[in-house]
Amino acid sequence: MRRMMGRTALVTGAADGLGAAIAARLASEGARIGIIDRSEEAIEKARQSESLASAVFIAGDLTDGDDIARMMADFAARDMVFDILVNNAGGSLHTPRAFLEETDEDWDRVMTLNVTAAVRISRHVLPGMISAGFGRVINLGSKAGRYGSLFTGANYVAAKGAIQSMTLQMAQEFGPKGITCNAVCPGAISTPRVERLLNERMTPEERQRALEGVPVRRHGRVEDVAAAVAFFASDEAGFITGQLLDVNGGQGMAS
Ligand SMILES: NC(=O)c1ccc[n+]([C@@H]2O[C@H](COP(=O)([O-])OP(=O)(O)OC[C@H]3O[C@@H](n4cnc5c(N)ncnc54)[C@H](O)[C@@H]3O)[C@@H](O)[C@H]2O)c1
Numbered sequence: 001m002r003r004m005m006g007r008t009a010l011v012t013g014a015a016d017g018l019g020a021a022i023a024a025r026l027a028s029e030g031a032r033i034g035i036i037d038r039s040e041e042a043i044e045k046a047r048q049s050e051s052l053a054s055a056v057f058i059a060g061d062l063t064d065g066d067d068i069a070r071m072m073a074d075f076a077a078r079d080m081v082f083d084i085l086v087n088n089a090g091g092s093l094h095t096p097r098a099f100l101e102e103t104d105e106d107w108d109r110v111m112t113l114n115v116t117a118a119v120r121i122s123r124h125v126l127p128g129m130i131s132a133g134f135g136r137v138i139n140l141g142s143k144a145g146r147y148g149s150l151f152t153g154a155n156y157v158a159a160k161g162a163i164q165s166m167t168l169q170m171a172q173e174f175g176p177k178g179i180t181c182n183a184v185c186p187g188a189i190s191t192p193r194v195e196r197l198l199n200e201r202m203t204p205e206e207r208q209r210a211l212e213g214v215p216v217r218r219h220g221r222v223e224d225v226a227a228a229v230a231f232f233a234s235d236e237a238g239f240i241t242g243q244l245l246d247v248n249g250g251q252g253m254a255s
Contacts, residue, residue: 003234005030010075010082012062012121013089015042017191018140021222022086022229024051029230034080036060036071036089036121056080062089062117063109072124081128084136084233087118087163091193092156097201099154107155114159115166126174135179136233139167141244143187147252150210151188151201160185164244171242180241182232187248189220215250 004026014023015037027033033055037043043057058074060067075082090113095106118139129135144152145160163183170181188194188210198207211217228247231237246252 002030003230003236004084007083007233008032008034008080009084009086009233010034010036010080010121010125011086011088012036012117013038014086015039015046015057017193018186018189018222018225019086019088020046020049020052021226022088023055024049025223025226025230026084026086026233027051027055029234031084031233032056032080034058034075034082036062038062062121063112065116065120068117068120068124072121081132082125083129083132083134085122085125085129085138086229086233087121087137087139089117090114090140090142090159090163092152092197094197095153095155097149097151097153102153102155106153110155110159111162114156115162118163119166122170126179129179130174130177133178135174135177136237137167137170137174137179137181138229138232139163139181139183141167141183141185143185143246143248143252146185146244146246146254150206151198167244168242175241180232180238182237182241183244184225184228184232185244185246185248186225187214187220187246187251189222189225191222210251213251214248218249220247220249 009026009031011023013019014035058071060071141164142160144157167183
């Protein structure tokens, strides 16, 4: 499928993890890709992969508004105007699961990366989409933000709840401009980082029980999330906006 020929996509936090798989999938469908990531090491590694060889990588910190402005100016200098934005960067940043152990700083860090960064990046990208009369914004929510979490804390759950709700309002506001805004909400996806966290916070028996609660009886893969994002990013999803799509093997369902 070459559904994204002629489109330019920005994926945040995409030198590794879900973001890298999303960027690779959009690239495989023909999109020109811009990637922001903080890790020079991850960027070097991602550059070597065939699927991201032609992506434009810019290193910087998404928790810093000035750095975001610098990176966006850098993309503009390369004539990159984005039709597709994937606000992917996020995570629980290894903060405690226990509510009473989470400090103000734990709340601030998680909110800044998961919510404020997406707000700031969107503010930079939306004017170009409005001028073009076309845009696709896809935010990364989470099963945690929809149904609570077995292994992350209230700060992460609240941050994902915020970005999921923000998705609805952005869809309301920018729909008349030709821009759709949706969220993909994954369950636990097998990445080395998540495997480490799960092994730390759940016993093998708890993990086995959790797997038995997944109707499709397998863990999620990065490709599962990338496929859902690619659908929302495609032209054919133009009548779908303000939706939160669970990608969790049926572990959490809502009617
Ligand atoms: N992995 C999962 O199981 C899972 C489940 C549900 C939702 N999600 C969500 O999906 C998204 C991606 O998750 P992941 O597990 O791939 O993340 P990750 O922790 O593996 O990070 C991916 C990339 O983001 C970059 N990054 C982190 N902080 C940054 C910053 N301040 N500035 C710039 N880059 C930064 C990292 O360098 C890394 O390359 C997140 O929003 C996460 O909350 C993940």
